[in-house]
Amino acid sequence: MENDIKEILITKEEIEAKVKELGETLSKEYQGKTPLMVCILKGAVLFMADLVRNMDIEVEMDFMAVSSYGKSTESSGVVRILKDLDTTVEGRDIIIVEDIIDSGLTLSYLVEMLKGRNLNSIKIVTLLDKPHRRKVDLKPDLSGFTIPDEFVVGYGLDYAEKYRNIPYIGVLKPEVYSG
Ligand code: XMP
Numbered sequence: 286m287e288n289d290i291k292e293i294l295i296t297k298e299e300i301e302a303k304v305k306e307l308g309e310t311l312s313k314e315y316q317g318k319t320p321l322m323v324c325i326l327k328g329a330v331l332f333m334a335d336l337v338r339n340m341d342i343e344v345e346m347d348f349m350a351v352s353s354y355g356k357s358t359e360s361s362g363v364v365r366i367l368k369d370l371d372t373t374v375e376g377r378d379i380i381i382v383e384d385i386i387d388s389g390l391t392l393s394y395l396v397e398m399l400k401g402r403n404l405n406s407i408k409i410v411t412l413l414d415k416p417h418r419r420k421v422d423l424k425p426d427l428s429g430f431t432i433p434d435e436f437v438v439g440y441g442l443d444y445a446e447k448y449r450n451i452p453y454i455g456v457l458k459p460e461v462y463s464g
């Protein structure tokens with residue numbers, strides 16, 4: 286599996302330090318509140334799990350699944366909700382937890398949809414950001430790392446459902462895509 290990785294972009298240690306920092310920032314920002322942390326499946330699962338363990342305030346967790354890439358590496362622009370929230374979001378402070386923002390199409394759609402549900406506030410925290418690829422005007426409120434326009438895997442991120450359990454963020458060798 287790790288033979289398919291061309292280059293390590295962000296090490297396990299760098300991720301750990303950054304997630305700790307993000308958790309502490311969120312704990313301060315949401316002091317005295319119980320935010321509803323919404324993990325976008327499946328890529329953000331590892332980030333969410335580590336992030337909440339670095340927060341010392343009360344939080345609730347929920348999960349949403351939307352269609353994005355399928356087996357390709359390009360966004361289709363079509364967003365479909367595969368699993369909606371179990372929690373009623375009315376009056377809640379929502380923190381969307383995402384693995385990576387690329388074109389921004391997925392999240393801008395989601396945020397607009399959630400805003401229609403009468404929530405108190407909504408913020409986006411993403412581990413990775415590829416700002417050069419943006420197709421819509423969407424900025425995360427908190428972001429771990431800005432990365433170049435390369436397809437990355439590991440720490441939850443996949444290519445054709447593989448590599449999610451690699452503990453660092455890496456770039457795949459091009460021959461892996463071409464088969
Ligand atoms: P958009 O383009 O809507 O896409 O911002 C966000 C979703 O696309 C996936 N994505 C990636 N997944 N490596 C991945 O494994 C990448 O480099 C990558 N870029 C985008 C991801 O699921 C994200 O939620």
Ligand code: MG
Pocket residue numbers: 325326327328329353384385
């Ligand atoms: Mg994702």
